[in-house]
Amino acid sequence: MARTKRDRLITRRIARWIDGRVGTAKFARSALGKVFPNHWSFLLGEIALYAFVVLVLTGTYLTFFFDASSREVVYQGVYTPLRGVTMSEAYRSAIDLSFEVRAGLVMRQIHHWAALLFIAAIVVHMMRIFFTGAFRRPREINWMVGVTLLILSIFNGFAGYSLLDDQLSGTGLRIAYSIALSIPIGGTWVASLLFGGEFPGADIIGRLYVIHILLIPAAIIGLLGAHLAILVRQKHTQFRGLGRTEDNVVGERVWPSFAFKSVGLMLLTTAVLSALGGLAQINPVWLYGPFRPAEVSSASQPDWFMGWLDGALRLFPGWEIRAFGFEVPAPFFPAVALAGLTFALLYLWPFIEARFTGDYEVHHLLDRPRDRPRRTAIGVGAFTFYAMLTLSASSDVTATTFGLSVNSVVWSLRILTLVAPFVSGVIAYRLCRELLQREAGTVVAYEPSGDSLIE
Amino acid sequence: MTAPDPQVPIPTSAAEDDAHGRAERAAIGRRRERFAALSFAVSVVAAIGLGVVYWRGGQPQLEGVFLALGFGGLGVGFIVWAKHFMPHEEVTEERHSLASTDEEMTLFREEFERGEQVLERRGLLLKAAGAALAALGAALIFPIRSLGPRPGKGLKSTPFRAGVRLVTEANEPIKPADLVTGGVLTVFPEDHTNAADASTVLIRPGTAVKPRPGRETWTPDGVVAYSKLCTHVGCPVGLYQAEEHLLLCPCHQSTFDVLDGARPVFGPAARSLPQLPLGIDADGYFVSLGDFSGPTGAGFWDRDR
Numbered sequence: 216m217a218r219t220k221r222d223r224l225i226t227r228r229i230a231r232w233i234d235g236r237v238g239t240a241k242f243a244r245s246a247l248g249k250v251f252p253n254h255w256s257f258l259l260g261e262i263a264l265y266a267f268v269v270l271v272l273t274g275t276y277l278t279f280f281f282d283a284s285s286r287e288v289v290y291q292g293v294y295t296p297l298r299g300v301t302m303s304e305a306y307r308s309a310i311d312l313s314f315e316v317r318a319g320l321v322m323r324q325i326h327h328w329a330a331l332l333f334i335a336a337i338v339v340h341m342m343r344i345f346f347t348g349a350f351r352r353p354r355e356i357n358w359m360v361g362v363t364l365l366i367l368s369i370f371n372g373f374a375g376y377s378l379l380d381d382q383l384s385g386t387g388l389r390i391a392y393s394i395a396l397s398i399p400i401g402g403t404w405v406a407s408l409l410f411g412g413e414f415p416g417a418d419i420i421g422r423l424y425v426i427h428i429l430l431i432p433a434a435i436i437g438l439l440g441a442h443l444a445i446l447v448r449q450k451h452t453q454f455r456g457l458g459r460t461e462d463n464v465v466g467e468r469v470w471p472s473f474a475f476k477s478v479g480l481m482l483l484t485t486a487v488l489s490a491l492g493g494l495a496q497i498n499p500v501w502l503y504g505p506f507r508p509a510e511v512s513s514a515s516q517p518d519w520f521m522g523w524l525d526g527a528l529r530l531f532p533g534w535e536i537r538a539f540g541f542e543v544p545a546p547f548f549p550a551v552a553l554a555g556l557t558f559a560l561l562y563l564w565p566f567i568e569a570r571f572t573g574d575y576e577v578h579h580l581l582d583r584p585r586d587r588p589r590r591t592a593i594g595v596g597a598f599t600f601y602a603m604l605t606l607s608a609s610s611d612v613t614a615t616t617f618g619l620s621v622n623s624v625v626w627s628l629r630i631l632t633l634v635a636p637f638v639s640g641v642i643a644y645r646l647c648r649e650l651l652q653r654e655a656g657t658v659v660a661y662e663p664s665g666d667s668l669i670e
Numbered sequence: 671m672t673a674p675d676p677q678v679p680i681p682t683s684a685a686e687d688d689a690h691g692r693a694e695r696a697a698i699g700r701r702r703e704r705f706a707a708l709s710f711a712v713s714v715v716a717a718i719g720l721g722v723v724y725w726r727g728g729q730p731q732l733e734g735v736f737l738a739l740g741f742g743g744l745g746v747g748f749i750v751w752a753k754h755f756m757p758h759e760e761v762t763e764e765r766h767s768l769a770s771t772d773e774e775m776t777l778f779r780e781e782f783e784r785g786e787q788v789l790e791r792r793g794l795l796l797k798a799a800g801a802a803l804a805a806l807g808a809a810l811i812f813p814i815r816s817l818g819p820r821p822g823k824g825l826k827s828t829p830f831r832a833g834v835r836l837v838t839e840a841n842e843p844i845k846p847a848d849l850v851t852g853g854v855l856t857v858f859p860e861d862h863t864n865a866a867d868a869s870t871v872l873i874r875p876g877t878a879v880k881p882r883p884g885r886e887t888w889t890p891d892g893v894v895a896y897s898k899l900c901t902h903v904g905c906p907v908g909l910y911q912a913e914e915h916l917l918l919c920p921c922h923q924s925t926f927d928v929l930d931g932a933r934p935v936f937g938p939a940a941r942s943l944p945q946l947p948l949g950i951d952a953d954g955y956f957v958s959l960g961d962f963s964g965p966t967g968a969g970f971w972d973r974d975r
Contacts, residue, residue: 393968482745493734544969
């Protein structure tokens with residue numbers, strides 16, 4: 216083939232070199248032509264993806280300075296209030312990287328904020344999928360991959376802030392140890408194998424580190440790849456609208472405008488996280504002090520994504536079932552059973568719903584929440600339940616802030632957690648029916664899909 | 671930063687498509703182009719600022735702000751560029767059924783079964799290989815056992831024995847006079863101040879403790895000792911409300927009545943805090959008369975065995 220002037224461009228020559236060996240042009244062209252429906256709610260998953268990118272980049276930087284060791288050392292660094300204090304190497308290196316490593320603190324804080332955003336974006340993305348029915352056939356597999364990603368990210372978030380071995384995270388680890396112990400029959404083994412013996416043990420920090428920076432991230436990357444590959448293979452869902460059918464997908468091609476907008480979104484996500492990391496202090500471990508098993512600070516609260524479990528631990532009454540000389544410890548129900556049930560229901564939801572509605576058809580057109588009043592009511596009720604549990608994780612702070620007794624706050628929350636989901640579910644159901652009835656009265660076709668956030 | 675007004679209509683009708691309209695469109699376009707270019711320029715300035723801040727020793731707030739401006743400027747520039755200077759045609763892509771046709775399925779099955787028949791012809795090898803894989807798989811699980819010791823008596827015992835002195839965190843023994851009325855001390859077994867399962871609260875309630883049967887002699891000089899670990903999930907019960915004689919766990923608000931064997935009176939804990947049999951030795955220091963009345967901390971399935 217005759218060389219044109221443009222062929223002398225180095226990028227073109229590299230592209231041609233690669234294509235001559237693996238033949239990528241056809242695939243690359245179809246990737247550029249992938250069609251993305253324009254709707255703001257489709258960007259939620261992207262935000263989660265970009266928060267993950269930030270997590271990997273900042274996290275890698277932190278690994279160069281963090282030393283995940285329980286070895287006891289005496290602090291002699293620049294932070295005077297802790298000089299002369301005995302602490303673990305892990306805690307010391309966390310403080311050193313905050314105060315003595317240039318750009319260390321901003322990276323650590325961006326990492327923490329990115330973790331909070333990552334899980335929040337996953338949850339909101341999941342709610343979008345739920346309320347629009349995007350989990351229905353043929354997307355059940357991707358729904359389950361997504362639920363797995365949620366579980367992994369919650370685990371990794373917990374593992375991450377537990378590494379620093381400060382007073383707050385040590386308390387969290389002690390609770391995790393006790394929850395592991397509460398598993399009937401296998402619990403003592405699980406706890407012993409995980410912690411390398413009785414709490415606190417000398418091994419847990421190093422093990423959590425491997426879990427946090429290798430095992431779970433590798434699993435997340437693999438599943439993210441599968442999540443996106445399945446998405447591309449099945450093509451996007453879309454809202455109803457003119458010219459949109461079950462047999463097509465209407466939207467913008469990737470190249471160039473969608474790609475630029477998406478990269479812009481990634482950069483803006485990074486910008487917001489950078490601003491938070493620089494200006495909004497988070498997890499100031501130097502204030503908490505090193506972990507001492509006999510101490511605890513009041514107002515001990517976990518990060519937001521663990522709040523529902525902590526709230527459940529606070530609200531659930533002290534029931535310990537004893538029979539035949541064995542017992543089911545109190546935390547089993549609000550922690551092990553609740554988490555197991557929550558994730559089992561999430562995994563199975565596409566099949567449960569299909570079973571109840573008898574709808575096993577393929578769906579590429581999305582519902583609006585109002586189109587399925589029952590599903591919407593269940594979703595709103597479930598959301599309210601977990602929101603109430605999360606709120607309960609700060610029952611003591613609520614009590615002191617408003618000058619109430621902890622007992623009355625806890626009792627109110629117990630009742631609200633059981634009642635509010637039903638009330639909100641019924642309200643959601645009524646609203647959906649009302650909206651549908653109004654629509655039926657007027658002659659309004661479905662509006663075309665909403666506008667993209669960055670359109 | 672103010673985004674260019676997206677509401678400015680771009681005249682499209684033929685009537686408006688005159689020289690005036692074209693000029694106006696061009697002006698709007700130039701304004702947007704300038705705005706995007708300015709955003710990129712902000713990014714450049716922020717990058718330089720970041721370099722200067724870093725070079726001069728670093729400052730977390732400024733680093734965050736410059737990072738935000740750097741990424742933000744680039745992001746805004748990209749989005750404005752994509753929005754106004756790139757095509758937005760809606761395209762329709764056909765969907766095709768994802769499921770394979772019956773013919774494809776049949777072809778696949780036939781091919782697979784051809785191979786399967788080859789395997790089945792050597793049934794002995796198939797079974798032997800299966801047994802080897804299963805055995806090896808099981809053997810490879812064993813190393814997990816190395817991760818921790820067999821859980822056993824350790825969960826049920828602490829370093830407290832008969833005659834072991836109670837000490838402060840600094841490993842100093844304690845006399846009854848060290849504890850005022852309404853006072854509370856966190857204590858440990860002597861030489862085991864790091865023992866995570868043995869932290870103990872020593873309290874002088876100032877009111878007679880109602881002893882459990884068999885514990886009548888465990889409160890010398892009106893002082894009582896309980897495990898500091900909540901029986902719910904093991905947080906230290908760090909708060910003592912002296913007037914009500916209540917021990918409170920700051921984690922999940924379990925509340926224990928100090929005068930009544932540390933019985934749980936509120937919250938998610940189901941069991942009383944284990945009590946330490948307390949005595950005073952010949953030198954006048956507090957000692958334990960034995961281990962706690964039960965395993966300390968959170969419950970586990972064979973706790974009563």
